[in-house]
Amino acid sequence: ERKKIYLKSIENLAQQLEDLTRKTDPTRYTLMSNHGDVTGYTNAGLVKIPMIVGWNLYQGWYGGKSEDFGPNLDRIHAAMPDKPLIVTEYGADVDPRIHADKPIRFDKSLAYGMDYHQIYIKDILKRPFIAGAAAWNLSDFSSETRSETMPSINNKGLLTLDRQPKNTYFLYKAHFNKNPYLKIGDGSWKLRGGITTQQELTVISNLDSVALIVNGKPQLKKATVDCVASWNIDFKPGKNEIEAVAYKNGKAFKDESTIDFVLQPQAFLNSSASLNILLGSQRQFVDDKKQIWIPSQPHEQNSWGHLGGEPFKIKNSSRQLYGSDKNIIGTQNDPIYQTQCVGLDGYELAVPKGKYEVTLHFAELMGNGIQSVLPYNLDSLVAEGKEVPPQRIFDVYLNGKQVIKALNIAAKHGIARSVAQKFECVVTDDKGIKLAFKSIAGKPVLNALQVKKVN
Structure with a gap:
């Protein structure tokens, strides 16, 4: 009973703020951001009040799987089809020092971050009822109460704390840059190692296909899928010279990188x-x-x-x-x-x-x-x-x-x-x-x- 009284007071307050905002500036849209408890906010009467509803969604990070994100969007839209929807927050921690061959949720690896953002971008772009989305965050930032792999830092940024790009940043450049874009996916991983010299290398591009040259040897040309092409590369110990080449209308676009490999x-x-x-x-x-x-x-x-x-x-x-x-x-x-x-x-x-x-x-x-x-x-x-x-x-x-x-x-x-x-x-x-x-x-x-x- 106490909770019902509390929720009703919240609904009343939200409605007062909504009425005041529309009266003050009738030309401005109103928006309320909620976290993922759709049923809770609906039962509280809050989703009907603003003109646009924003949802902070983290399927595949704080719980569940990344693949749950798209179906969750569909359920939200089905419950409120007349209400514009914005994904006001989503993201996954990427510690630029951590890498994994078999990435899993909360391992903070570069590979998991890439998988997560690829799924989210694809699911957002294929749903026309989504009015907008905002990745959380552009760059890593201080968060004093956090512990985890990099204490006091939130690693959900597409850039590091000192504004160095991660592969996830290159992914957004490829998807949303109108000009041809090509980048070897070495963001924060120019120093590699392992007990075997074979590792995956990605190239991120909005062009149709990419040719890769490793230490002067051409690799099999590959088509990009959702702006990514991947190869299993046999690195040599020491410096490895990587070149990626793609074409559009007969014009070549290139990127080069040097990756140092330490054989354990x-x-x-x-x-x-x-x-x-x-x-x-x-x-x-x-x-x-x-x-x-x-x-x-x-x-x-x-x-x-x-x-x-x-x-x-x-x-x-x-x-x-x-x-x-x-x-x-x-x-x-x-x-x-x-x-x-x-x-x-x-x-x-x-x-x-x-x-x-x-x-x-x-x-x-x-x-x-x-x-x-x-x-x-x-x-x-x-x-x-x-x-x-x-x-x-x-x-x-x-x-x-x-x-x-x-x-x-x-x-x-x-x-x-x-x-x-x-x-x-x-x-x-x-x-x-x-x-x-x-x-x-x-x-x-x-x-x-x-x-x-x-x-």
């Missing part, structure tokens, strides 16, 4: 190789030292990987499939510490004889209470609550030698604080590097691992 060792055959590994993660990360971090893998013979364990996941979260969104204290490279393998038995790397630096990275991701809910919580799926830090104590052995004794990360270092411990390891046989984690209480964890050959 699947086996340490190269004595100068180093390896930066994220545990419990499915994404790549480029840190502030231009080091490329790649996801771990289950142990493979004559290679490297973790033994046992499972990725850390926030309890009762419908957003992230892995990792934490906590602000990690003591680092600007939060994604190194926001994922971890929980309950692992060990980590093994096949390496030749020699001297190595082994750096273990830890952060306790449980405890200290969940970050407070943002004032602008569009999904209402993240609730405030308390996390109880686990009783987690363990020893770490490196090639049989105890290097860490009775580590209690929370007690010694605190919650969500970065910890890096470096050890020297001399390998004198063909057994490589072997880390063992022995539980005293609770489950051992490891967030990230670095191995570097010392000459």
Whole structure:
């Protein structure tokens, strides 16, 4: 009953504001923006009041799938066919340092952002009843209460905080530029790496087809689909010269880029190789030292990987499939510490004889209470609550030698604080590097691992 009274008062206030606005300036359209609860706003009597209704929609980001966006627009239009509709807000976070071969919702990757915006643009353009739409936002911006991969920054921009374009910016240029447009999709990804040299490269263009030349070798010409053409490119270690060419009415349009590729060792055959590994993660990360971090893998013979364990996941979260969104204290490279393998038995790397630096990275991701809910919580799926830090104590052995004794990360270092411990390891046989984690209480964890050959 109290809610009914409240909603009626809101309706009355909205109607008063509407009447005042139309009286003051009869030539001006009125608009009210709502978030995605169509039934709630309809039942409150609010959608009938303004001349235009705006909807802030985030299918595929705060919940659901991106493919739900179009059908949701159709349902809204069917419910109010005489009311002009504007999508007043939509977007997905893209941290320019994060990349994923298999992007998923809330991984903050460049690839997921591209997939999301391609679907939204296509669904908006094919529906004539949509009067307009506004991507949120042109550029990344400060948002002090946020944590996540880049604390205090909202990464939904098409440009970075310092106005450098992401691939999503190029996508909008191609769709809405009336002049011929062609751009190699290297936005924020001119430094790449992986255990294989083959990766996808996109070219973004409003022209019909694009020819690609990689290190002087022509690739198969491809047609653009929704302004995008993609190739699986076999990059070479080091500098790669990329050229894209497209034609219109006999005139050539070109773009060039240099992409640096760092091959990560699947086996340490190269004595100068180093390896930066994220545990419990499915994404790549480029840190502030231009080091490329790649996801771990289950142990493979004559290679490297973790033994046992499972990725850390926030309890009762419908957003992230892995990792934490906590602000990690003591680092600007939060994604190194926001994922971890929980309950692992060990980590093994096949390496030749020699001297190595082994750096273990830890952060306790449980405890200290969940970050407070943002004032602008569009999904209402993240609730405030308390996390109880686990009783987690363990020893770490490196090639049989105890290097860490009775580590209690929370007690010694605190919650969500970065910890890096470096050890020297001399390998004198063909057994490589072997880390063992022995539980005293609770489950051992490891967030990230670095191995570097010392000459």
